[in-house]
Amino acid sequence: MGKSLIPPEPAEIHEVTLRDALEERYLAYALSTIMHRALPDARDGLKPVHRRILYGMRLLRLDPGTAFKKSAKIVGDVMGSFHPHGDQAIYDAMVRLAQDFSSRYPLVDGQGNFGNIDGDNAAAYRYTEARMTDVARLLLEGIDEDGVEFRPNYDGQSKEPVVLPGGFPNLLANGAQGIAVGMATSIPPHNAAELCDAALHLIEKPDAKSRALLRWVKGPDFPTGGTVIDSKEQIIEAYTTGRGSFRVRAKWKQEEGNRGTWIVVITEIPYLVQKSRLVEKIAELLNEKKLPLVGDVRDESAEDVRLVIEPKSKNVDPALMMESLFRLTDLESKIPLNLNVLIKGKIPKVVGLAEALREWLDHLRDVLLRRSNYRKKQIENRLEILGGYLIAYLNIDEVIRIIRTEDEPKPVLMKTFKLTEVQAEAILNMRLRSLRKLEEMEIRTEDKNLRGELKGINALLGSEELQWAKVGEQVKTVRDLFGPKTPLGKRRTNFADAPEHDLAAIEEAFIEREPVTVVVSDKGWVRTLKGHVADLSNLQFKTDDQLGQSFFAENTSKVLLFASNGKFYSLDVGKLPGGRGHGEPIRMFIDLDQDASIVSMFVTKGERKFLVAASDGQGFVVKEEDCVSNTRKGKQVLNVTAPAEARAITTVQGDQVAVIGTNHKMVVFGLDQVPEMARGRGVRLQKYTSAQLSDVTTFEQKQGLAWKDSAGRDQGLSWKELADYRGNRADAGRVAQGLPKSNKFNRPIE
Template identity: 65%
Template sequence: MGERINPPGGGSGDGIEPINLREALEERYLAYALSTIMGRALPDARDGLKPVHRRILHAMRLLKLDPGTAFKKCARIVGDVIGKFHPHGDQSVYDALVRLAQDFSQRYPLVDGQGNFGNIDGDNAAAYRYTEARMTEVARLLLDGIDEDSVDFRKTYNEEDEEPVVLPGAFPNLLANGSQGIAVGMATSIPPHNAAEICDAALHIIANPDCTTRDLVAHVPGPDFPTGGIIVEGQASILEAYETGRGAFRTRARWIQEDTGRGTYQIIVTEIPYGVTKGRLIEKIAELIIEKKLPLVADVRDESTEDIRLVFEPKSRNVDGALLMESLFKLTELESRIPLNMNVLLKGKIPKVVGLKEVLREWLDHRREVLVRRSSHRLSVIDKRLEVLAGLIIAYLNIDEVIHIIRTADVPKQALIARFELTDVQAEAILNMRLRSLAKLEEMELRKEHGELSKEKEGIEKLLASEALQWKTVSWEIGNVKKQFSKETPLGKRRTTFAEATEVDVDAFAEALVEREPITVVVSEKGWIRALKGHVQDLSALTFKTDDRLKVSFFAETTSKLLVFATNGKVFTLEGSKLPGGRGAGEPMRLMFDLEQEHDIVDVVQFKGGRKALVASREGKGFVVAEDELVANTRKGKGVMGVDQPDELACVRFVEGDHVAVVGENRKLVVFPLNQVPEMSRGKGVRLQKYKGGGLADVKTFKLADGLTWKDSSDRTWTVSEKDLIEWLGNRADAGKLPPKGFPKNNKFG
């Protein structure tokens, strides 16, 4: 048991090298991170492709799967990709191939698929032994000129073959089809755009190299998703996103309201936001309906065929369609924020977040480099051919002598070179010449070809010598792409539109569910509430609990909100539609919200919005508050007036006029201007009237010019004119004087 075990390889273990774990982890993780960033997750800014997509297209080119040719099994394509270029799992390569063929994933598909390539419901594609594929015209454009030394090639992983480092990329694929990827420590998310718009922006950069992002956004107003939809992001936000390379686009589903007769309707959604799986979306909506989180929606059905058609039935005919959709936008993926994080590889090596102008500049510089390289390659081909043609023309001019040398010389090649001062290539071409090409016409053909090639050479040399001419040629190429994918074509037509987001009041959601009907609200002294149907004038027949009687009643509607003021300075909100019916005595309001036993209800009023209220406490303090500040959203209510016991909230009066009249329990009256009372959203308030004993009895606001009115115990109305009120006019916090003759003994204004 005590025997020492040596490490593999035998020996004494002297070959073991101790290393620092932290350094080893850092080094290895950095290598992994770099390989993920460079070789897997981030697209190249020049052709907009990640390595796996580039390898798929290259393999399809080698299989001669050009547009219009016969389809080949996807299994064959995947086999070639993983066998020659991409030593990874077959499923990951097939998934990438499938995505390139999906017209709801790619704005301009690179692969033309035959068979089941999945759908927007989220169903997977059929296995690769069943499906077939070939390239589209877009893929052909990306590869155009690849065999003309336009791009660099490198050895594949096993060094048996070669693969392109980048594709020539005549199509603006990065922005047109977008890209998503998660690397290590960074990610990319580029939504699809309209190719014709990108070409317009690129042409604008060539014509105006110093242009701004704002100029480019005039050409590229925003993404163009394959699934359509409506972008409701603001212009300033879109501009900032394209300027910085980071942002998001708020996108909504497209919908119409379809009339179903007799005042009923249904909502039809015809386009959903990009990247949303329809099957999962409907499941989520159905769950929300069951959980009663979408109270405006009665049902959802999927009636889609090839086109999307989601049908939403409203809960009732009174529900506003825009309101129903707003609730769906708020809670479901019918509204999505599609991120923009333009993190790309510049020159195929540097990961960087770039703006719209920089990413287009990178593509344009690549297109110019491809043009120069293709032109140089063509020039070398022409030079070789011209050399051969010059030799063949010499041979035709001296055909008899050439034949004689070939027949008699021991080494015909050397003899020809010596006699006619030919190059090795020219002598070889003469010796390989066929007898049938000795016809007289052939010499004319050679001279014609020589002339055409010489002219072409001159044009290419001019092009290579002039940067302006190079940019002109690049513009011409981009113009052709723009024409091919113009907005007049079915593929190039813009699918996503722009609109302003309609902001709907959240409170309107609940109201939309309620049938609008008149009610009469009845509140008793002991705090019981009920709602009688209709507007009832005569309440004499109403019955109350023992020792209880009518406190307040008013006309309202089922959609109304009621504000309930309590002595502790809190305000509670009740919904008119949720009040108990008028058959019995109603229900105590204490059960409807959280009010402690030691506090009472001061007043109940209908919320109308936009008004101002004067709140006053028993000790004579008060302030003005906006009615909109009084609405409470919870059972706990909203603390408005701070009162310390034994003080309590005593009066609430809606402001009418320019003066305040305050009467105390000591039967003293003071009148002062309303502007002496501050407006606050909450607080303890300021002193309205000064007392030696007792407290505030009542308060009223009125227009001084109209005089002060009150009702006596016999229900007669008394009015004291402005000039007769002189002796009671004073300032806030005055003690006041005994009221005029005829003022009620209960110290109330009535």
């Protein structure tokens, strides 16, 4: 028959609001990420991918000391049976478990190229081989004895462990990093022996707080070593709350050379820092002249880290040189602590040190109880079988006769000797060769031993005190395996206080100071010239442009720019263009309005006061610190409304103010009449009908008013000669005699 041409009935369509659909799906995604990807379980310290890798290796019988197997085989088995995700993601996770610079206690023993501290990747999984380490064996110990719960794998074909038995304090010993949805985790590695000592104290005193446990757990213990320079109070705070961070510095030593020369050798770098990137960064800073105390850097590392830093000269203070490197490079790194873990594998929670160890210990006790119950069932089953064997041995001829003559020997055996079905089945399954071995003494000895073991197990299951004693023994065994005298257990990271240095000396150490001349054209093009150049007559400008102003500075100076829109802008001289060209427009560095122009530019000093004035005669006194801006947008100080604009600025030096207008009229009055403000329109300084303010200046009454004429010569009027111009703020003033025709005092900002 042909196929029906009638279209199928459409499935029932449910209308759902977009908001509800998104909320439901996003929540499902968030939960999946938190539970099955990003956060470690507090009990075994593993995320699902790591747990699956270790269980997959267990199934492949890759115990310590056995032959290595190809990583491709491990990754393939894990992906096919337990972890249906990308093969590269699984391999990357496995590689990290094998790297002794990433994992404090590696769980995978790798053979081949598994990457290095320079950041080079591992070889492809077809080239590398792996097996488990003793730490991984401890984590899995008891998994075949019903130590933990199992669940169906993703396709229901087999089972995987929900959590590993975790006989090693893996959560804190190896740490974890992860970013979920709305939460993250960051746990640095710790010393396993110290964690075991703290756990033993916690068994003795279950109510002990995190603060008390810090007697044993001093702080993180990174695989790459380094020095933690945080105060004890900060460390206590971090472990009590489960949130904080650790400042880790590289370890260095000074090596003496010939004729008083020396070098600094860095032997340990902070955790998770790639050495090659670190060297590149130092070289980059050297080229940018931001490390004036450093002469050269080179990497002499082989198996161990050896970074050599050469000073600029032998007179440099090595500690100060290192301080400049710590401040600018990853030789000092901040490692966050965010003890966000899954409690009982279900609830994400930020815990303190005590609670993290308590979760591990409670889990060890649960595993002990599960294993004990499993062993109890095994013994009871074996005792039942041994009882059947004993009956069979004592009545062997009758047993053989029944088996030979009866069509269904099992029920006959059960009825004749009052056997259970298990016993009868065991007798029927016996091999003939076992008959001669079935000696009564052997059976009775095994029975006696098993009954003794069962008595011990029952006592253990009935006494919490015995259970904790057993857990304590287990923890002590781990502590001895990874004690401070073992190569793997020896503490690598030490603690120290950050050295105190004079801040001014550190600032000096950062950037090499060089004198420069800042040149600004009329049209707002800016550039710097090397050195302090007084004669600028040969300087070239663009067509229709000319010199606006110039001033001396250093490449470390900061510059303030006062614009006609009443805003102040801050610029770094070091970022201004140098070289032989015409420079670049000032608008490349600040967000200056198109219709705004530069009123004045000068080097920041920090403790001065300025008198600022607008073209409509308004003005006030402002502190220099109130003018400094931290953004490209600048800081509005003098409020102006078009068509008025900011017109003049002068340093406050003296007790008198002189204001001159475009009408050539000048008024002189006391500075005390002008208010000091951080921002605003100010007060009227001079009154105009059709003119505008041209310039302002301040001076000492005793010394009189001074200015420069067009030829640059010093001119002035004494206090007596200024009698006709003296008045009050907001006066119109009088036409000035002898003042420059430009109506400008030409006084630079000092």
